[in-house]
Amino acid sequence: MVQQSAGERRGLVMVSDPDLLDTILRLAAAAGCDLHRTIDAAQARPHWPRAPLVLLDAAAAQQCAQAGLPRRGEVIVTVRGEPAPPVWQHAVAVGAEHVISLPQAESWLVAALTEAAEGPGRNGAVLAVVGGRGGAGASVLAAAVAVTAVREGSRVLLVDCDPLGGGLDLVLGAEELGGLRWPDIGVGGGRVPATALHAALPAPAVARRGGGELGVLSCDRSAHAPSPAAVRSVVEAGRRAGETVVCDLPRYPTEAAVAALSSADLTVLVVPAEVRSCAAAARVAAVLAEHGGPVRLVVRGPAPGGVAASEIARALGLPLLAAMRPEAGLARALERGDAPGRPRGPLAATAHTVLTELRALAGPTAGVPA
Numbered sequence: 001m002v003q004q005s006a007g008e009r010r011g012l013v014m015v016s017d018p019d020l021l022d023t024i025l026r027l028a029a030a031a032g033c034d035l036h037r038t039i040d041a042a043q044a045r046p047h048w049p050r051a052p053l054v055l056l057d058a059a060a061a062q063q064c065a066q067a068g069l070p071r072r073g074e075v076i077v078t079v080r081g082e083p084a085p086p087v088w089q090h091a092v093a094v095g096a097e098h099v100i101s102l103p104q105a106e107s108w109l110v111a112a113l114t115e116a117a118e119g120p121g122r123n124g125a126v127l128a129v130v131g132g133r134g135g136a137g138a139s140v141l142a143a144a145v146a147v148t149a150v151r152e153g154s155r156v157l158l159v160d161c162d163p164l165g166g167g168l169d170l171v172l173g174a175e176e177l178g179g180l181r182w183p184d185i186g187v188g189g190g191r192v193p194a195t196a197l198h199a200a201l202p203a204p205a206v207a208r209r210g211g212g213e214l215g216v217l218s219c220d221r222s223a224h225a226p227s228p229a230a231v232r233s234v235v236e237a238g239r240r241a242g243e244t245v246v247c248d249l250p251r252y253p254t255e256a257a258v259a260a261l262s263s264a265d266l267t268v269l270v271v272p273a274e275v276r277s278c279a280a281a282a283r284v285a286a287v288l289a290e291h292g293g294p295v296r297l298v299v300r301g302p303a304p305g306g307v308a309a310s311e312i313a314r315a316l317g318l319p320l321l322a323a324m325r326p327e328a329g330l331a332r333a334l335e336r337g338d339a340p341g342r343p344r345g346p347l348a349a350t351a352h353t354v355l356t357e358l359r360a361l362a363g364p365t366a367g368v369p370a
Contacts, residue, residue, distance in 0.1 A: 012038065012055065014064070031110045045069060124240065125265055127142075136271060140347070158172075161231060172340075269298070297318040
């Protein structure tokens with residue numbers, strides 16, 4: 001089949017039953033999949049070899065087989081209710097891979113339409129960022145990593161999984177931007193179209209150049225916590241779309257946090273360079289270890305008691321990824337609503353280090369723009 005860009009990927013539908021057609025069009029809209037509508041095999045022929053997905057009813061399957069349209073993959077015959085024996089005969093004649101009954105198979109069809117719209121799954125990268133104690137700076141680092149990846153040209157999804165954190169959109173100065181937050185997202189355990197998700201989210205303009213794009217899914221100012229199924233669906237949507245997904249997690253292991261951890265290619269634990277912070281972080285590190293996956297340590301200065309980053313790493317039994325010096329003016333910038341991650345400085349350097357490690361673990365092209 002001829003390869004197509006995401007903008008050219010339109011499925012093909014040839015269905016004469018108006019109720020069945022309305023159902024298919026509704027499901028395609030939910031999946032973000034555009035469809036060419038044709039009324040006969042002659043109209044369908046030019047699109048037949050190029051469409052990522054072909055949807056037919058029984059009459060259309062019979063007509064396409066009789067017209068001699070070549071066999072191809074991803075042909076689906078749809079019916080209402082149980083398929084009668086002639087339906088199977090027509091499906092075999094046209095070389096259909098699936099015969100599905102609607103409405104019973106609606107969820108399956110939405111997933112197939114979503115995959116057709118997005119194209120073959122690409123290799124995204126998923127990062128989880130956790131603070132070793134309250135106020136460790138994990139949210140700021142998560143936002144800085146997201147901003148840095150966008151400025152490198154990546155498409156990024158920043159996911160807030162901490163319902164008591166006040167809303168990650170505040171860290172980016174995006175609280176006034178329109179778009180959905182977790183309380184408004186009706187995502188269950190189904191497959192989510194990444195393009196449609198990005199279009200619904202606040203998108204702070206953090207890239208002066210580079211062509212990247214940032215979508216922020218924040219918890220808002222309520223205690224509404226996303227479900228683990230919803231977190232898993234959103235994270236996997238970003239991964240399938242080849243995006244860099246950055247999850248800001250709470251220290252306590254909520255079910256949603258565990259869902260994000262189980263999907264992460266890399267987890268970064270942020271710990272201030274203090275003895276008490278190290279003691280608190282030891283309990284968090286033990287929780288992270290239970291969920292497998294590589295965990296790396298970022299130690300944030302200053303160190304008022306002179307505790308070295310290497311000592312904290314030894315105490316926690318974690319590989320030290322970066323020792324981050326204090327960044328002058330960061331607190332004032334955040335109060336002004338400026339997004340963290342200016343092009344130069346200790347925070348940007350640490351964000352680059354985290355991204356490099358993430359790509360080394362997820363694959364060198366994971367989350368990298370094509």
